[in-house]
Amino acid sequence: MSAAARIAGALLVAGLVAGAGARGEARPRVGSVLYATTTRLYLDVGSREGLAPGQAIRFQRAGSCRVEQVSETRATCLGSGRAGDTFALPEPPPPRPVTRLPTPASPAVLEQRRSVLASAAYPPVDYHETAGGGVEGRRGSIDAGIRHTTWWVSGGPGAWNQERADAGIRGASLGAGFTLDLDLSARRWSRRSDPITFRPDDPTQLYVWEASISHRNGDGGPAFSIGRVRPYRVPGQVILDGAQAGWRLEGGSEAGVFGGAVPNSVTLAPSFDHGTLGAYWIGQRVFETDSTLRFLRHEARIAFVNTDDLGKRLEGEALVEARITRRLDAAVNVRIGAGVAHGFSSLDTIRLDAVRVDATARPLDSLSLSGSFRHEGGSVPELDGPGHLLLGGEARHADLSAAWEAMESLRISVLSGLSTDLVTQKTRRWIGPEVALTHLLADRGVVSLGYIEEDGWAPGRSAWLQILARSQGVLQVLARLSWFQTSQIAPGNLDELGVSTSIQAQLGPHVAFRLSTMARTVLNGQTSLFSAATGQIFVADAELAGTF
Amino acid sequence: MSALLVALAVAAAPPPAPRMQPPGHIVVETRCEACHSPAGWTPVAFDHSKTGFPLEGRHVFASCRACHGSSTDFRAPVPTSCGACHPDVHTGEFGNRCASCHDPSSWATQFGPDAHRFTNFPLTGRHAAIPCEECHQNQRDKRFTRAAADCFACHQPDYLRTAGTSIDHARAGFGTDCKSCHFPTRFKGARFAGHDACFQLSGGPHAGISCFDCHTSLTSFIAPGTCMTNTADCMRCHACAHETQTHARVGGFQCTNRKCYECHTFTAGTGLRPPATTRVKR
Numbered sequence: 001m002s003a004a005a006r007i008a009g010a011l012l013v014a015g016l017v018a019g020a021g022a023r024g025e026a027r028p029r030v031g032s033v034l035y036a037t038t039t040r041l042y043l044d045v046g047s048r049e050g051l052a053p054g055q056a057i058r059f060q061r062a063g064s065c066r067v068e069q070v071s072e073t074r075a076t077c078l079g080s081g082r083a084g085d086t087f088a089l090p091e092p093p094p095p096r097p098v099t100r101l102p103t104p105a106s107p108a109v110l111e112q113r114r115s116v117l118a119s120a121a122y123p124p125v126d127y128h129e130t131a132g133g134g135v136e137g138r139r140g141s142i143d144a145g146i147r148h149t150t151w152w153v154s155g156g157p158g159a160w161n162q163e164r165a166d167a168g169i170r171g172a173s174l175g176a177g178f179t180l181d182l183d184l185s186a187r188r189w190s191r192r193s194d195p196i197t198f199r200p201d202d203p204t205q206l207y208v209w210e211a212s213i214s215h216r217n218g219d220g221g222p223a224f225s226i227g228r229v230r231p232y233r234v235p236g237q238v239i240l241d242g243a244q245a246g247w248r249l250e251g252g253s254e255a256g257v258f259g260g261a262v263p264n265s266v267t268l269a270p271s272f273d274h275g276t277l278g279a280y281w282i283g284q285r286v287f288e289t290d291s292t293l294r295f296l297r298h299e300a301r302i303a304f305v306n307t308d309d310l311g312k313r314l315e316g317e318a319l320v321e322a323r324i325t326r327r328l329d330a331a332v333n334v335r336i337g338a339g340v341a342h343g344f345s346s347l348d349t350i351r352l353d354a355v356r357v358d359a360t361a362r363p364l365d366s367l368s369l370s371g372s373f374r375h376e377g378g379s380v381p382e383l384d385g386p387g388h389l390l391l392g393g394e395a396r397h398a399d400l401s402a403a404w405e406a407m408e409s410l411r412i413s414v415l416s417g418l419s420t421d422l423v424t425q426k427t428r429r430w431i432g433p434e435v436a437l438t439h440l441l442a443d444r445g446v447v448s449l450g451y452i453e454e455d456g457w458a459p460g461r462s463a464w465l466q467i468l469a470r471s472q473g474v475l476q477v478l479a480r481l482s483w484f485q486t487s488q489i490a491p492g493n494l495d496e497l498g499v500s501t502s503i504q505a506q507l508g509p510h511v512a513f514r515l516s517t518m519a520r521t522v523l524n525g526q527t528s529l530f531s532a533a534t535g536q537i538f539v540a541d542a543e544l545a546g547t548f
Numbered sequence: 549m550s551a552l553l554v555a556l557a558v559a560a561a562p563p564p565a566p567r568m569q570p571p572g573h574i575v576v577e578t579r580c581e582a583c584h585s586p587a588g589w590t591p592v593a594f595d596h597s598k599t600g601f602p603l604e605g606r607h608v609f610a611s612c613r614a615c616h617g618s619s620t621d622f623r624a625p626v627p628t629s630c631g632a633c634h635p636d637v638h639t640g641e642f643g644n645r646c647a648s649c650h651d652p653s654s655w656a657t658q659f660g661p662d663a664h665r666f667t668n669f670p671l672t673g674r675h676a677a678i679p680c681e682e683c684h685q686n687q688r689d690k691r692f693t694r695a696a697a698d699c700f701a702c703h704q705p706d707y708l709r710t711a712g713t714s715i716d717h718a719r720a721g722f723g724t725d726c727k728s729c730h731f732p733t734r735f736k737g738a739r740f741a742g743h744d745a746c747f748q749l750s751g752g753p754h755a756g757i758s759c760f761d762c763h764t765s766l767t768s769f770i771a772p773g774t775c776m777t778n779t780a781d782c783m784r785c786h787a788c789a790h791e792t793q794t795h796a797r798v799g800g801f802q803c804t805n806r807k808c809y810e811c812h813t814f815t816a817g818t819g820l821r822p823p824a825t826t827r828v829k830r
């Protein structure tokens with residue numbers, strides 16, 4: 001017997017054995033969810049197991065879905081569930097009658113067919129970016145909303161009412177690689193009562209933060225923005241009426257200059273009395289998937305800035321952000337500045353204007369730590385009413401929180417932080433636990449309970465019970481009951497009870513309605529000295545928003 | 549022997565043809581149904597939560613390339629910090645953890661009066677119903693720095709507004725630590741703890757009355773708590789005819805304001821207390 005014949009014989013025997021084994025196995029009578037998206041589930045069984053489109057499936061744990069599309073071995077299902085959910089399969093369809101297949105074609109014919117197929121030309125199915133793709137693949141978006149807000153205090157002079165319209169356009173294509181960015185808000189105070197601190201003589205206000213045309217290609221080349229520009233990724237730079245121009249490298253790095261007039265800090269009115277001129281660098285690099293350093297972003301600017309609030313200054317700022325393995329994200333931002341009120345030859349003392357450090361670590365899949373430190377060293381004058389200028393703003397803030405997913409639906413967190421006003425040396429510290437049940441009602445509800453103990457110049461404590469219910473993409477309802485006790489902020493302890501609600505309803509694919517309210521009442525300390533009606537407040541905010 | 553033959557057969561077989569990579573993708577598996585459905589190549593349904601960056605809120609509707617750019621390798625690391633996609637309108641003040649204030653569903657701010665408790669200035673009383681810009685006035689940089697947590701930094705105009713009134717704070721020598729007398733719910737109706745040393749207001753028949761109920765005339769500069777203002781107008785409530793009758797047997801009685809609080813301080817242990825029947829009904 002030749003070697004080829006032996007091999008063929010062995011393969012035949014192995015195939016028969018395998019086939020017999022396969023026939024001996026009972027088909028699984030349960031199906032399961034391979035993976036799940038927000039609306040669609042992917043099942044590991046198909047028409048061979050008896051599934052058909054439209055069929056309702058109820059999971060053994062919780063939830064249900066309706067079969068959408070079926071192949072022989074797989075199916076998709078619309079509904080709610082999680083990967084790993086199992087369900088009972090229907091009775092299998094009766095076996096089809098055996099039909100005798102035609103005799104296979106001769107090897108020569110099969111070879112001929114194979115060569116025809118192999119040499120046939122076919123059009124590949126490929127992804128084609130839609131024409132006019134914007135910055136780094138963005139196709140642009142438009143956000144618009146109208147909104148009404150009411151603030152009311154019992155025993156006060158009356159409610160404050162504001163109506164506003166907001167609009168934003170992000171990277172909308174204008175053709176030929178140009179994009180439009182717009183960010184504005186028009187506000188009307190239909191009612192205000194004295195004392196009014198903020199723009200008391202302007203009940204109608206218009207704010208334009210961005211109105212620029214840009215050209216920034218993801219493949220590199222010249223990049224610029226012109227108009228009212230929010231400088232693209234220039235750390236800490238104020239908006240300007242002018243231009244930003246640079247050269248972009250493939251991969252997203254960019255270097256360039258910017259300059260223009262700086263609008264008023266309160267009204268945003270254009271002003272040629274103040275301006276800025278500077279240079280920037282943006283760099284980012286993505287490393288190999290398995291490398292220790294996965295991603296690095298570094299940005300820097302050096303600029304002369306003359307603003308109405310800070311005066312003439314020379315500023316330098318750097319931002320470094322890194323992702324280290326998949327367990328740690330960290331960012332450091334440093335700004336230094338020096339006043340140049342008397343010209344560049346007489347630099348004032350160089351000051352550390354800001355140091356900000358943020359870090360998020362996930363040492364375990366079930367444990368995450370998040371913290372930040374911020375030092376604001378710059379003195380920020382603010383107008384507080386007509387002709388009244390405040391100087392201050394130097395502060396430090398730090399926070400640290402830890403969250404542990406103790407079980408699949410239980411999260412235990414510890415929140416802590418401190419904040420210090422370096423002008424008055426007043427400090428507050430807080431720490432406390434929060435327990436959350438995160439997967440209630442088939443992932444549609446979250447209940448959390450928290451308590452915070454507070455210390456410092458205004459010590460106290462607070463507790464809350466929060467309930468969040470949502471139907472992904474349709475409706476979200478949040479209710480929160482809070483209690484606060486604050487000491488040393490009044491002649492006696494102040495106890496307050498608050499209720500907050502928030503409803504977000506998606507009215508259609510592009511339109512959403514949001515309503516949020518907050519009410520508080522003082523529980524003590526008022527009835528003996530004041531009317532009992534002096535301790536209630538109410539704030540309501542309603543918005544109709546569209547995204548296109 | 550059969551096993552050996554099978555092994556030989558496997559070894560002798562030509563290497564499998566390389567699996568064709570779909571255009572537009574690099575180093576990905578070709579199990580298309582993992583992301584696509586027979587209904588079409590778009591929309592793509594991929595369980596993004598397995599990547600460590602679950603798509604929450606509006607991120608569900610973002611196109612893949614909005615984050616992954618023009619890269620054809622969707623496994624290549626992409627920065628997950630908010631600042632990688634969202635411009636920082638706060639000029640860096642709050643770092644890169646946007647989610648601590650912004651709702652991923654609408655980007656609307658979730659930072660309300662409750663969250664303000666995690667700062668150096670808890671919003672108590674009326675402060676919780678003030679529009680943000682009344683304190684945070686910088687609109688250009690959307691900064692939320694504030695000059696100070698000190699009451700007087702904001703309420704200096706209120707302090708000065710008392711000038712010329714009968715409780716002129718500057719002339720009366722009141723300090724600038726507003727919270728030692730005032731509640732955050734309302735300025736009117738203060739509680740001056742030192743007043744009990746001269747005339748008890750924290751309890752007794754005069755508890756709950758306001759400053760202006762008694763002090764109707766302007767004071768000169770007096771150190772607070774020395775019981776020397778001499779401006780309390782007792783006769784506003786206590787009619788002379790009635791008081792003269794009830795004090796008929798009190799030697800040296802005169803129906804003048806100053807004479808009342810020379811005897812009646814209502815201070816525990818030392819102050820006189822009139823019979824309940826003579827108390828003024830309020």
